[in-house]
Amino acid sequence: MIVRDLLLSLLLCVTSAQADILPGGLIKLDGRPAPALKLADLDGKTTDLALLRGQWVMVHFWASWCGPCRRELPAIAAMAQTKPAALALVMVNTAETDDEVFAFLASVAPTLSTLLDIDGQVTERWQPRGLPSTFFVDPRGRLRYLALGGRPWDSGPYRRFLVGLAPEKRK
Amino acid sequence: MIVPAATADTDKDSGIKLHTSPRSPEQIAAFYEARGFPNTAIEALTQTCFVTVSFHNRSGDVVWLELSRWRFVDEHGREVKRRNRAYWNALWEKLGVPMANRATFGWTQLPEVRDLRPSEPVGGNVALLPPSGRFRLEARFATGAHKQGKEIIVILDDLSCPGREIK
Numbered sequence A: 001m002i003v004r005d006l007l008l009s010l011l012l013c014v015t016s017a018q019a020d021i022l023p024g025g026l027i028k029l030d031g032r033p034a035p036a037l038k039l040a041d042l043d044g045k046t047t048d049l050a051l052l053r054g055q056w057v058m059v060h061f062w063a064s065w066c067g068p069c070r071r072e073l074p075a076i077a078a079m080a081q082t083k084p085a086a087l088a089l090v091m092v093n094t095a096e097t098d099d100e101v102f103a104f105l106a107s108v109a110p111t112l113s114t115l116l117d118i119d120g121q122v123t124e125r126w127q128p129r130g131l132p133s134t135f136f137v138d139p140r141g142r143l144r145y146l147a148l149g150g151r152p153w154d155s156g157p158y159r160r161f162l163v164g165l166a167p168e169k170r171k
Numbered sequence B: 001m002i003v004p005a006a007t008a009d010t011d012k013d014s015g016i017k018l019h020t021s022p023r024s025p026e027q028i029a030a031f032y033e034a035r036g037f038p039n040t041a042i043e044a045l046t047q048t049c050f051v052t053v054s055f056h057n058r059s060g061d062v063v064w065l066e067l068s069r070w071r072f073v074d075e076h077g078r079e080v081k082r083r084n085r086a087y088w089n090a091l092w093e094k095l096g097v098p099m100a101n102r103a104t105f106g107w108t109q110l111p112e113v114r115d116l117r118p119s120e121p122v123g124g125n126v127a128l129l130p131p132s133g134r135f136r137l138e139a140r141f142a143t144g145a146h147k148q149g150k151e152i153i154v155i156l157d158d159l160s161c162p163g164r165e166i167k
Helices: A002-018 A067-082 A098-108 A121-126 A156-165 B025-033 B039-046 B085-095 B099-107
Strands: A026-028 A038-040 A046-048 A056-062 A087-094 A115-117 A133-137 A143-148 B006-009 B016-022 B049-057 B063-066 B070-074 B113-116 B121-128 B135-143 B152-159
Touching: A038 A115, A056 A067, A056 A121, A067 A087, A067 A098, A067 A156, A067 B121, A087 A121, A087 B099, A115 A121, A121 B099, B016 B135, B016 B152, B025 B039, B039 B085, B085 B099
Parallel strands: A056 A087, A087 A115
Antiparallel strands: A026 A143, A038 A046, A056 A133, A133 A143, B006 B016, B016 B049, B049 B121, B063 B113, B063 B135, B070 B135, B135 B152
């Protein structure tokens, strides 16, 4: 356990140094523990944030009726294809039905998968500043960064930020 | 009935952009009906004037969105009353509106208070008791992390609620 904690601390030091220069619209958070997040996707498969400890997680809240969310989704879909494998992407749809989400994603971003916060209560616990909102949870399960509104995740500064969080291991 | 949107672009002076677009009852009904809101909720929503606001802080400092410092005033100088989140939460409770609908409604409203960071956008509706004529918005914004900066005042004239009788 001690060895694992030491390794996590080392990983956090390295990645936070690499992510010190933040791209526009990202702010540092105070490192409080991330709220619980355990939801199912359109296929009924459950994701539990607690089980993703040990890696960085990008938690993205969105809804199909939200214009900035719709504009941002193609960039997220492109980023998801090239993001570091060690960075997990967890998308959370806020308070829509599975039919609405299925029809929307199929036409706009068919490669993306999302969890369903059917009654919106998980989103309420996370208290995003609005939709869309993207949090970065560190390998210890703490909130480290927040993206304000939609961001061009597939562009240079944002790609470099994501790679800095979860650098690929050398073979 | 379409009423032109109003934009106050104060980029040159203060670096903020404020855009308002009043919605007709038909637009509001269509949006919330499509998201499964019950009829009792739709009825209440269509008796309200919703003004969609988009705001972008393009300055290099914190700008404070505080709806308590926004005044909507009619042609006779009378205040146009706002329906805040507490009003809606109480109404949804009374009408037994499902949690999913309450959550969606909440995310479609402009926050009551927000310390907008540089480059941060925010958008949402402001709910008003429908005035019968034209009205204006006087919005005041504190600036700086501790509100120590110069106050920004934005005035948008000649607003009206689409679908309401204009005198």
